[in-house]
Structures are given as C-alpha cells and as structure tokens.
Amino acid sequence: MTPLPGLAARSLWNRRVSVGLTALALAISVALLIGVEQVRKAARASFTQTISGTDLIVGARTSPVQLLLYSVFHIGYASNAVSWDSYEAVAGSGLVAWTVPIALGDSHRGFRVMGTTRDLFEHYRYARTRELRFAAGVPFDGVYEAVLGAEVAAALGYRTGSEIVISHGLDDTGFLEHGDKPFRVVGVLERTGTPLDRSVLIPLQGIEAIHVDWQQGRPPTPGERVAADEALARDLTPDSITAFLVGLKSRAATFRLQRAINDYPDEALTAILPGVALAELWTVLGVVEDVLFVVAGFVVVAGILGMVATLLTSLNERRREMAILRAVGARPAHVFGLFLMEAGLIGIVGAAAGFVVIEAVLWLGADAIGRHAGIHLLAPAPGWREAAIAALVVGASLLAGLLPAWQAYRRSLADGLLVRT
C-alpha cells in the first residue's frame, strides 16, 4: 500500500494552474510532433498517390523523375515529344487495357493546358482509388470544349459556359493567343489535391485545331488563317503528344512492357512506373519533413524543460510538505518517488492531451485540409509510431523528472523534519 500515486495526483491538482499550463505546453508540443508525423505520413501517401491506377507513364527518352515532373506535375518542359505512331503502336499492344495521351505546351493565364481524351476522366485515379468527379458540368465532347481543375475555376471565377482563350506557350505574356478559337467551359472538376486542380483540360483535337494554321511555331499571317469551324473539317489527329498514361490488362506484364518500350526500336522512349518514380522524388522532398520533425522534436524538449523548471521552482515552497511527509514516516526515497511520479503524471497527461487534441484536429479537419492543402489524410488512425512518440514523451518526462526528484531527495535528507530557511 503506497500512498504516493494518490499524493502525487492530489499535489498536482492542488497546483493545477501552474501544472496545467506546464502540461498544456507539453500537450501542444506533443500535438505538434504527432501532427507533423501524421501529416507527413499523409503527405507522403497523398504525394505518392498523386497518380494511381496507372501502370506506366511513357514519354520521350529522359530521366524517370523528369518525365514524372512534366507529365504529372506539369513542372518543367518535355525535351522531346512522342510520335503519334509510337503512341498507337504501344496503345495497340495486346497487353494494354487503356491509354490516356497528354499534350502539353499551352497555357491559360498561368495555368497549363493539357490536351487529352475523355479516357482521362475514366481512368485517372488519385489517392489510391479516387476517381475524378465533376463539381459541375460534364466531360468535354466537342473540340472547343474545356474542363477546368478546381483551382483554375476558383482562381479565375469561371463556371460552365465561360469562354476561355488559350495562350501559346507557357508564358502568360498574352502576345500569342489563340484568340480566334475560344473554348467553352463544359465542366469543372472537384478538388483532387493533384496537379489536375491547376490544369485546363481540352481534347487533343482542340490542341491540334488551335495550331492547325501555325507554321513551325510561328503564328499564321492573315492570309494563312483557318477559322475555327473550318479547322473542324481538317484531320485533327496530332503528329505527336508529350506523354501518355498506360493501364495494363494484367499488372504482371508491367516490367515486360516497360522493357519493350524502353527498347522500342523506332523511337527513343522512356517508360516509368509512377509509384516508383514518385517514391524516388519523395526521397528528395523528404528532407523537408525530416527537418519539420526535428523542429517539432525540439519543441517537445522545450516543453519537458518547462516542466522540469516548474517542478524545480516548486521545490522551495514545498520544503514544509517534504518535512511533513518525513515526519509521518516517509523515506527520502518516497519524496524522490513523489516528485518522479509528478513528472511522469504531467508527462502522461501532456502526451494524452496532445494526442487527443491532434487526433481531434486531424479528424475534424481532414476534409478541410484535403480541400485546401490537397493532402488527403488517408491514414488518420494513429499507428505504432504515434504510440511510440507518446511513450517516448512520458519516458523523457520521467527522465527529466529525475533532476527535481533528486533535488527533493537531497533536501529532504538534509532538512529532515526541520525546514531551515
């Protein structure tokens, strides 16, 4: 029968304001640390699942990360295009279930325009299994129809029925505009947290149509111009595209087809596994999350130091308490244990409170975070890492509590029943 846990709890409760603030500081730091851990887990999952369900991405010969960057993230430029013949050859392979061609190179007011087909809406998956859904409207059907990513629509205030003009190239200079062939917005996608949010999607034929009268990258002279409806009569099959997504009938064939594409005799092509390339890219970005984690770790250390300071400060005003405990037969070891338990209790309360707070925030905020930051908290359920963090914080509190406990021990040994002040 040891009375210490009860004494420790009631002693803390007696000083609940200062102890509460100390525990709160610890709780905030724990919440921060677990939050960083949860968010980085989710960010990693969200990032590496920017594109899922696609087995291969094929582009002109380049490095896997670069192909990923320009085809999926719309960052940088493709150095070369993929010829339509090569695309058709791969698409016609018996292993391939579906393909989604991607043609990049134009923009609209700073947002990239992506030429593609309706297959995109059917086959594109993100965050593991999520499909593209329309906040408004329908997929494009006609050549001069466009579907907007959520952020494009929100930033520029477009809705279905709006007319937009595509600029030539990626600079938003407005000098080279395809003003003669405006596009009508027929659909707006729901937010996905992927680069599609910042994309303007138009049919491949639309890309071809706005360039039909251009001569080797030069705008047409007045005499060369082809009107929008005249262009529709032309063959709008593109000569080349930037890249294309491939879905296979059987995943087992992935490596076989990848090798075949990489060794394709007629054109230098690169086929990548998006998951592998995304993970590779994440290892580069992962340094940032490590830094965040370390910073959050130091905040926890600060919280624990605050607790030690609080306990040490209380030592003086509690000398009388120590003497009373000694008088009723407590050993100095009991006094040591009392202080250690108080540190441990603050650690447990702080860790638990921080845990509850961050889980509540993540749980309540998961939707909002998904919508605004594009990070889908796919795994908000705490795992063993979060449990380990909580246990580590309690352990560190106990370890740090050794200092005030040792001080209290020495004082109670020296003071005995007297308080010499």
Added chain:
Amino acid sequence: MPQPGRGAQAARVAIDCTGLRFRWHAAGAEVLDIPSFRVVAGERVFLCGPSGSGKSTLLGLIGGVLEPAAGELQVLDTDIPALSPAARDRFRADHIGFIFQQFNLLPYLGVVDNVLLGTRFSPRRSERLGRNAVAEARRCLAALGLADESQLTSPVTSLSVGQQQRVAAARALLGRPELVIADEPTSSLDADVRAAFLQLLFDECAEAGATLLFVSHDPSLQAGFDRVVELPNINRAGQRS
C-alpha cells in the same frame, strides 16, 4: 531522577539517551552533548530551552532523521542509531506522532486525509486501525473539537491556525503511537486557544497512553506537565557556548 510516569507502562522507558553527541559537520562545533536524558513511558515532559539551544536537533535524533556522532539513544527500547535509515523511517512512522509549530498539513489533502496521512506510511498503525481508519480519524477529530461536517470537508487552508493544529494533533495521535513529539505546537496560537489545545493534547495522550515530549521556548506553558527539563541544563554543549 525522573519521576515515575503513570499507569501500567510506568516501568518502561520511552526515551533513553546516554552520552549523546551531535554536530552538523565533522569539523563543526558540537550542538548536543547530553550525558543522560530519560523519559519514562506515559510521562508528559516539557522540554524547555531558548531558540538555538538544540531542541529541534534532539527531536531529529529521536525521530531518526539525524544520526548522533556518538552515544546511545534508545527509543521504546529500540537502538535507533543502529537501525538503517529506512528502518528508522519505518520506526518513526510506526511509533512516533509529530506536531510542528505550524503548517502541519498538506494543503492538497482534506482534513480527514491529512489525519489519515499519519498511517499511510505505517502498515502497523493502519493495521491497528483496521477498516475503521476513517471512523477513527473522525473520532479523533471530534475529540479535539472538530466534529462539524463543514469543517471536515473544507480545505485545510481555510481552517484557523488553532483548528489546523488540532488536525495535526489528531494525525499525530491516530493509530495510538507510543510517543508524541510536539515541537512548539502552540506558538502560533492565541493564549486562550493555547490552553484549550494543551488540555486536549493532554487528554488525548492520556487516552491513547502515549508519552508526550513537548518542546517549547516558552516556560509559561509548563503547568500541567509531569516534569520540566531545561535543555541547557542537560546539554553540556549548550553550557560551554
């Protein structure tokens, strides 16, 4: 020669010091040098001496939180310096009740829990009370004039000093320790409260059959004690200084 104590325990010796010496540091001056000091079981002894005469040090030795430099110290027939520090703490918990000058109570415990604190570190004392510990604590408090439920449930810090001292006395007496040591317990009390407190203390010690060692610098309190001991008279270290 000490006067004989009262009752059946008269034959036993509660405290027996022989050649007891103490100094705070090995190289420091002696604080205590007591050739002989005895208290018979059941006695009410008033130990008197000015501040700094070593009263509290002697209590520390008897309580087993200090170790003598030399000499013998028997408390309730137990050789205190021979015990390990942990055994001394256990002995103190089991056999001695302490009352201090003031601030005797843990502010975070209620009145009854403060009284029960006297048994928390002593299996022996709590065993003696059995399952009636709370009832016994309340009986003790009632005997000391604290029966009102509103007093028992209010925070100890809201009690008057006199009431706090009575709670402390109840704690010291709970579980019937053989020895009660009171260190200036009345110095923060008003004169009329003081007399009443002393009478309660006497009554309860007699009721419990406890020996009372009462320490004070105030000679005016000595009425009612079996014996008055001037510490400077028995402490040679004090005489030299």
